[in-house]
Amino acid sequence: MPVLESRLSVGELARRAGVATSALRYYEQLGLIAAERTAGGQRRYARAMLRRVAFVRAAQQVGLSLDEVGAVLARLPMDRAPNKADWQAVSPLWVARVDARIAELERLRESLTGCIGCGCLSLRTCRLYNAGDTAATRGPGARWLLGDTPPKPGESTGM
Amino acid sequence: MPVLESRLSVGELARRAGVATSALRYYEQLGLIAAERTAGGQRRYARAMLRRVAFVRAAQQVGLSLDEVGAVLARLPMDRAPNKADWQAVSPLWVARVDARIAELERLRESLTGCIGCGCLSLRTCRLYNAGDTAATRGPGARWLLGDTPPKPGESTGM
C-alpha cells in the first residue's frame, strides 16, 4: 500500500481539504479546479488540487468571492504545483487585497478600543460615535471605515 | 431651518448611512434598529440610529452575520447614545472577534509573501504550498490557516 496515492478521488480530496464533495463539484463547475476521469467516469484529482482548494478557502476567509478567486487561480497552472514565477504573477493581487482588509479591520479595532480607553465619548473625537452622522457632510456611507480620518477636535461638525 | 432635524425619515437615514431604505426596513424586521411612527404611520428615526446602522455595516465588513450583530446590539440602548458602560459591555466581544480576524489575515499574508521572498517552494517550509496536503495528517481542513504552525524543515511529512 503506497503511503500517498498519486491521484485522489473526490471523497479523498474532500476529506483532506476539509470541504464537502458537493462543494468540489461546484468549484469544478466554476473552473476553479479540474479533474481527470477514470474509464468509468469518476473524478481523479492531481495532488496539486489540494493547494488550489486550500487557496479557495483561504480567499473566502479574506472575503473574496469565488469569481475573484477564479481570476487569480486562472493565472496559476492547473496541472502542476506553482513555481516561483507563477507566484510572482499572482501574489501582488493577493497581498494588496489582504493588506487592504487588514487595514480596514485595524481601523475598526482602533475605533472600538478608542471608545473604551480614552474617554472619547465627547462627541467629537470618537470615530464610531460620530460615524455616518458627521461624515454625512462628506457624502453617504460610513466614511470613517473607508479610510477617512475622523473630525479633529477643533473642527466644526455642525453639532 | 434647523441645521439638524431631531428625527430622520427612512430616506434621510438611508442617505446618511449609505444604505438602501429596503435594507433599513429589513434591519428593523430583525430588531437591529427601531423607529417611532408619525400619526400617518411613517418611520422617524432617532439620530442614535445612525450609529447603530454604522455599527451594522462595520460588523458586516468584519464578517459577522446580522444575527451576530444583533446579539451585540441587543446590549446597547436603542433610544440613546451608548455611554462608556454600554461600550464596556460589548467591546470585548468585538475586539476579540476583530483581533482573531486580523490574525487570520496576517497568517495568510505571511504565507503569501513568504512564498515569494524566501525561495520557500522547497516543499517543506512554505505553508501555503504544503497547505491541506501535509496538514491532512492532523485532521481535515486548511489547518495552517487556523493557526497551526507549518511543519519544521526536519520534520517528516510523508512526502
Place this chain on the structure above:
DNA sequence: GCTTGACTTCAAGTCGACTTGAAGTTGCAA
C-alpha cells in the same frame, strides 16, 4: 460474481441579505 459504499448527473431546494414590484397612503410646498 456479488455486494456495498463511493461515485455519477441533474434539478431543485436552502440560507442570508437584501431588492423589486404592486397597490395604496402621507407630508409638505406651491
Place this chain on the structure above:
DNA sequence: TTGCAACTTCAAGTCGACTTGAAGTCAAGC
C-alpha cells in the same frame, strides 16, 4: 387644496455558495 415625491405593507424575486435528493453506475474486497 392639490400635486407629487416619499412613504407604507406584503409577497415574491435575486444572488452567491452551496446542499439535498433521486435515480442510476463504478470499483474493489470477499
